[in-house]
Amino acid sequence: MSNVTEETRKVVRRWFDALTSGDFETALDTLDENVEWINYTPVPGYNDDMKWIGSYRGREAVLETLKVFTGAVDVRFEKLVNLVVDDDQAAGVIHEMSTVRGTGVEFEIEFIQWLTVRDGKIIRWKSYTDPSQIIRALRGDVSGQEAA
Template sequence: MSTEKNVQVVKDFLAAMGNYNERDDEPDLLALVTEDIQWIIPGKDWPLAGTYRGHKELAALIKKASQEVDMKFTTPPEFVAQGDRVMVVGVAEGKIYATNKPFYDEWVFDLTIRDGKVARFKEYIDTQALARAAQKGASELAA
């Protein structure tokens, strides 16, 4: 696929993630990823950290994320692509539901496209800010 088409695949995937409704949209979202998708979220002391593989684990991750985090992407992301790789650079703000603490996260997503679908998704996120927001007890802004 062309680089432009790969960027469009990523845009479609991110739009589907942003509009995700568990009951109605799961089949549409999963249709945009390979059966063996690998999603990597680095860190520790952060409820979503880990490596998730396949449709079943991806669906569970998305459900868990919707229960753990209120997140808004506050600026339009930037897309940088070469071949089958697309990097997305952006900013997110939100709060962790369990602690009601806010966070500010500048991130980069590294996606690999295979046969017109997302095959690998690795997040480069501010794990420290998210871990601080997830900790019970501290009251400062996690930034």
Template sequence: MSTETPRDLFARFQHNALAGRPGLDADMLAADVVIEAPFAPPGRRRTEGREQIVARARAGREALPIVFEEFADVTIHDTADPEVIIAEYHMVASVPGTGTRAKAPFVVVLRARQGRIVHWREYQDPAAMAQVLAMTAGGSDGPG
């Protein structure tokens, strides 16, 4: 049994993302993990199960031709529940070969039990994300 805390798991997520890998890896997820993204497009708002999440994360990372450079303005809030943290941050990314950089805000509510993530609810700014995705297609300057 892993003894990783919610903060440890969030730090591992950051490390993975900055290393060019999917942020969430199989070893950090419970078998019955649930990922929610309430502001995502329909059909992508809820994903259940480690295998499905890992496959979706891998495909998403491969399809997104950007390099995550930094987590900026990170604030982690502990809650009254020791299984839960709330992390606020901006992800800073660039498009290789273009010099284009952008950042987008996120808030994650992470619940971990027995050293594994059991629930991850991610809030992101859809307009900022659309602008970042447009950069990869058209090379225009994004925010930040």
């Protein structure tokens, strides 16, 4: 394994460990000051219920969008279930179970975070998922939600 791959693995493990334990201070510390943060593209009438999505630049902008997310969603469980690292690139699969604060409706998703690391910091973060379960929960639709 190359030194670059090993360094990338250390940085992204720190990111995922902090993220899944709710330690936002440590998670933010893994981000480059000028990180490119791409959290889907808002599509009016479809996914724009998710007020935290969009593209942002810089650690402060990321913190603000995370505040919007955590204000709207109570993350009850989050776990890294797979991690692939090659050179300065990493892809992590996260399993999340959450509840929308405004509706009380739960959702469960898997999403992928694609990360680029340089000089010990994450310089690019991009997220991929099917947002339909999040949108359903934000809109208060309990159809399709499994009984607890």
